[in-house]
Amino acid sequence: MDIPGNRRLAAAVVMNDEQQVLLVRRSEKERFLPRVWGVPCGKLEPGESPEDGALRELKEETGLLGEVVRKVGESSFVSDYRGQETKNWQDNFLIRPLSGQVTLPEPDQDHIWLRPSQLTQVDIDDYNLDVVRQALMNS
Template identity: 75%
Template sequence: MDILSTTGNKRLAAAVVVRKGLVLLVRRSETERFLPRVWGVPCGKLEPAERSEDGVLRELKEETGLLGEVVRKVGESSFMSEYHGQETKNWQDNFLVRPLSLHITLPEPDQAHCWLSPAELHTVDIDEYNLDIVRQALTNV
């Protein structure tokens, strides 16, 4: 087990899904504790001992209903959040993913999704952290 999976740290994986030059963004539910109603790429916590390449595809399926294929790892990022009243360091692997299916099913009724060109990303309420992840993935596509 590596140091990142110890107490006080969370491991995550994010999927930048690109199809025909468009990037998939998903709006988080208003019921989310962390960044409600903010647009971003599909991302979630890894299971204990789960490889990030496997976890990113599992999270993509859980959050969008899409099947995908990892093209490549595009970078890493980290951020602090509060979890059960304790500051937590979040370590995230970011992947470029090609969709293998196209029908999107979101878990919450108040969520939304869109496919945007890189020039259109500013038209939704996306934070700088998610923009940076998309930029990582679109470099050398």
């Protein structure tokens, strides 16, 4: 159900067979959290399921194909969208990568595979850290 002023999102916590998590650094051109590290995530298309949205965003943001292992939780945050406060509802999924080559859309972006104990070595915000920890607690 779409409530005006609310947005639905889906996030992909990608974990490989070595139990490493994929983090992507946002481009400095992004209005929201530029150059911050986080998991691939984005808005759902109209009529798109959260699972499909997580896999589509993963492919758009990293070039990776993946499969949903399971939903690991939900989170929400408030953002400013065109001067209006918007409540964002996000479904978070643990994803197993089916391909290995990460391709990022912007040249100033970066990616890194980290073990859970290494996550705080990069500039990851608390929100993304919580999303990753949701997935780790249930894996």
